[in-house]
Amino acid sequence: MRAVTQLSFGTPDVLVPTEAARPVPGPGEVLVRVRAASVNPVDAHVRAGTLPMLGEPPFVLGWDVSGVVEEVAPDVTRFEVGDEVFGMPCFPRPAGAYAEYVAAPAGHLVRKPAALDHVRAAALPLAGLTAWQALVGTAGLREGMRVLVHGAGGGVGHLAVQIAKARGAEVLATASAAKHDLLRSLGADRVIDYRTGDFAAGLDGIDVVLDGVGGYGPRSLPVLAEDGVLITLIERNSPELAAAAAAAGRRLAGPVVEPDAAGLTALAALVEQGLLRPYVQHVLPLEEAAKAHGLIGSRATPGKIVLTV
Incomplete structure (x- = not known):
């Protein structure tokens, strides 16, 4: 699968498009075909090494995903193949959202609101x-x-x-x-x-x-x-x-965000009621993750930056 991997800590140019092995969903997990993944300030801190929460590179960054369920582990009953889902899987452990596929705990995802496309759904979770x-x-x-x-x-x-x-x-x-x-x-x-x-x-x-x-x-x-x-x-x-x-x-x-299906469901309900809309300033292809990190580092961008996959 396509992915963006970093091999060392540093400036945005350490983010390099690569080919990676497609993940295999384990017990309680689903495989999501990622349609969009958003970029957050925490991603930039991890990339630079100022927040080394993923250990030493190499690794694939990213937590926000929106996509389609491709495979379902036998013990998962809440989703079926073809369901459109979004979420923030695994945070603060690795999720690898800057990629074509993500294996995620089913409990960290919810169904995507029909009122949002994948780009705006990916902008919402974290x-x-x-x-x-x-x-x-x-x-x-x-x-x-x-x-x-x-x-x-x-x-x-x-x-x-x-x-x-x-x-x-x-x-x-x-x-x-x-x-x-x-x-x-x-x-x-x-x-x-x-x-x-x-x-x-x-x-x-x-x-x-x-x-x-x-x-x-x-x-x-x-x-x-x-x-x-x-x-x-x-x-x-x-x-x-x-x-x-x-x-x-x-x-x-000083709370720290955590995966929260109930919270995601509440946010999705606000979206469906017309009370919440993620604002996306920049949409870039996955391969331009380095450019996205340059933009988020400027701190001048309103709203969110999203990568399409």
Whole structure:
């Protein structure tokens, strides 16, 4: 099968199109013919070696997949050959999504919403589950809460805005000016340009701050309500931030995304209701994975980048 393999840590050009052995599904697994796989910031960190969660190369990157079930292990009953599925299999263990085929635990996949093509379905799992598990699982988001999303124009951020809005929250978002129109179209009640002023000026009583960028934690603590929570996706291991939150008497959380069929089902339901839509800025062929990594490294791309297979 076609795949993109990296043989060493380094810049995007270590990602090389190759031929690889097609995986064989084990007990509880299905073989998925991948139609699309999205690129996430965590992929770039693993590639560069700053987050060596897959050990030493060689390996095939990627977790987000959307495709068609090609084979089913004998003990799997939830899927049949021909089913269209999507998910984030195995994270943080290797999934090898930058390839024509992926063997995945059946419990890490759900049926693809009919309202999404494979490109947009592939854009949803990792970023969507990160936002869902943070806002719904960690923060217990409910109607009437006030939510501040930092980095709202990015992969996680633009989905977090929509999830919070769908659950009846008031949504404030920080982003560069170029992404404001997109965020307003996705339901943000107020969009703040972090480059032109202090985002915290005049803000208070925020129930949930979601920081997917890093560096906003200490400045976000004063805007939180007394029972509010700061959720950081980047600085979860920062003793300085933990100390600042303790001194301010505010709750701090740093959840790590995990495979979650129930969460994926909930996201798919929001899609079918017209309340959630992944925004894809760039679609590239699998062989241009290196180019995709160059784009995601710029941090200027709104929404998601997806590889077609």
